[in-house]
Amino acid sequence: MYTQLQLPYAFDALEPHIDALTMETHYTKHHAAYTKNLNDAAQKAGVSDREIGVLLSSLDSIPDEALRTAIRNNGGGFYNHNLYFDTLSPDGGGQPQGAFGSVLDKSFGSFSAFQDEISRLAAGRFGSGWAWLSVDKDHNLALSSTPNQDNPLMQNNGFKPIFGIDVWEHAYYLKYQNRRADYVKALFDVISWRKVAENFDRIVSGQRAA
Ligand code: MN
Secondary structure, X not given: OOOOOOOOOOOOOOOOOOOHHXXXXXXXXXXXXXXXXXXXXXHHHOXXXXXXXXXXXXXXXXXXXXXXXXXXXXXXXXXXXXXXHHOEOOOOOOOOOHHHHHHHHHHHOOHHHHHHHHHHHHHHOOOOEEEEEEEOOOOOEEEEEEEOOOOHHHHOOOOXXXXXXXXXXXXXXXXXXXXXXXXXXXXXXXXXHHHHHHHHHHHHOOOOOO
């Protein structure tokens, strides 16, 4: 049984950056549907006991094509949104401090260079998808972008995502309409760098995500 994370703040907590109706619809409709559809498909495929990261890294082991596609789309949607909602916070924004801040600076040159780069990937993703900050197999930070509800775990290149920007229109259209870049800019005011740093620490210390 895959369980949607408990939202750690109220639907209106990220106002004015992300509006309450978008948050409520995103969490109670979109994310809830991905979660239900994942559970249904995983049960049919007999893979419900697999940890979600393991499941998404081993899609090829599901022989039935329709179930494999359902698990890819909805399992991605389930996992991606758990990560997205967990790494936002009304207390977020600013720049990462401490050890993780240093790692990020070293990887991209500066925080603003990182922000430019991931924003460029988010803007450049045609249609729906995600821009990702991941830890690679050598524990370096890496950026990438994927279509639909895919994520780096499915690519089996050793990338483990620690933060993702949802660029589906459902994430921003009510408030920002076609202005995706404005949404991405606003999202930077609510990123919880404390949570992203925890995700980084968990991976480099070899612990599995909760
Ligand atoms: Mn979404």
